[in-house]
Amino acid sequence: MTKEILVSDDEFETRVALLENGVLTEFYSERKDEVRILNNIYKGRVNSILPGMQAAFVDIGLDRNAFLHISDLYRTINEFGEFVNGSSKTRERKTITDLLKQDQEIIVQVDKEPMGMKGPRVTAYITLPGRYLVYMPTLENIGISRKIENDSERRRLRTLIMKLRPDNRGYIVRTAAEGKNEEVFRSEIEFLNDQWQQILRKADQVKAPALLHEDLGLIFRVVRDILTEEVSQLLIDSRESYDRVMSYAEKLLPEMKDRIKLYTDKEPLFEAYGVEKELRRALRQKIWLKSGGHIVINETEALVSIDVNTGKYVGKEDPSDTIL
Numbered sequence: 001m002t003k004e005i006l007v008s009d010d011e012f013e014t015r016v017a018l019l020e021n022g023v024l025t026e027f028y029s030e031r032k033d034e035v036r037i038l039n040n041i042y043k044g045r046v047n048s049i050l051p052g053m054q055a056a057f058v059d060i061g062l063d064r065n066a067f068l069h070i071s072d073l074y075r076t077i078n079e080f081g082e083f084v085n086g087s088s089k090t091r092e093r094k095t096i097t098d099l100l101k102q103d104q105e106i107i108v109q110v111d112k113e114p115m116g117m118k119g120p121r122v123t124a125y126i127t128l129p130g131r132y133l134v135y136m137p138t139l140e141n142i143g144i145s146r147k148i149e150n151d152s153e154r155r156r157l158r159t160l161i162m163k164l165r166p167d168n169r170g171y172i173v174r175t176a177a178e179g180k181n182e183e184v185f186r187s188e189i190e191f192l193n194d195q196w197q198q199i200l201r202k203a204d205q206v207k208a209p210a211l212l213h214e215d216l217g218l219i220f221r222v223v224r225d226i227l228t229e230e231v232s233q234l235l236i237d238s239r240e241s242y243d244r245v246m247s248y249a250e251k252l253l254p255e256m257k258d259r260i261k262l263y264t265d266k267e268p269l270f271e272a273y274g275v276e277k278e279l280r281r282a283l284r285q286k287i288w289l290k291s292g293g294h295i296v297i298n299e300t301e302a303l304v305s306i307d308v309n310t311g312k313y314v315g316k317e318d319p320s321d322t323i324l
Helices: 088-093 151-164 182-205 218-225 239-252 254-259 275-282 319-323
Strands: 003-009 013-020 023-031 041-050 055-059 066-069 075-077 083-085 105-112 121-123 133-136 142-144 170-173 210-213 231-236 260-262 286-288 294-299 304-309
Touching (some): 003 239, 023 218, 023 275, 066 105, 142 151, 218 231, 218 239, 239 254, 254 260
Parallel strands (some): 003 231, 066 121, 142 170
Antiparallel strands (some): 041 210, 105 121, 286 294
8 A cells, every 4th residue: 555645835724645555544623823732741830620520621821721530640551551440449449539638739641622612621641652652651551553464463562661660650552663672772761851841941940820731743743653664755845844754764764755745837736736625525524425325514612424316316115224
């Protein structure tokens, strides 16, 4: 399977498309005039505690306080690196008032962006992603990506991380780590640990509320998370962004530099690869199906509803088969 990453960057917006065999499979966008706070880390102050909801509101310096549920204070992860709640006995033993006090300062990470009249949701379980590992400085578990299916490789990776990790801190081994050697992990563990120590030092120096760490921009997250050996090329239509990405790759991903290319043709990048056409089709509210039926997609603050209609398809005899 051939994978390509296209990056269209201008003064208003950054857009990223992932193509598999020439077909658009993933799309990301980030407007320059929008403030993105997802995965940012803050030093916050507990503004109010709600025992009835087992939650608290934390002032992190934004217009609206952030919501912190007890499950984001008191949980663990399974072997795949997925957060899960503790046992029922554990939850009965600890309450939100046992864990937090009014005006207490706490380091939190934004888990969900603000939406509508709701403020952001935050967690006390910090995650710092690298290319091959996700560092969890407040936990001790080691999780392995589900996509690494070979049992012997899973055991090798777990043993290697347990050997290299300092102070028994937690890590999730990402899919891209499969087959990598000890030196690769040693270097990344040192980098992520240094990043966490910088955050802690800043937390000691500033008063709450304060921003401690800002996540990477869209282009660099794509380079870190999606640019793997499976990707044949990363095309960027902005000279400035291309230079910045090359500088980033030279330091952290030198083996990928030859796959990063500047797009200079006159025809817009997304038009040349058919992305604009696919986006127009995908973003329509009403989508026709091959059978003659159609679906209607509506987004609300609480949920996204998908209404399935038979449309032009009336079936044959069985109403149940017609609906399916």
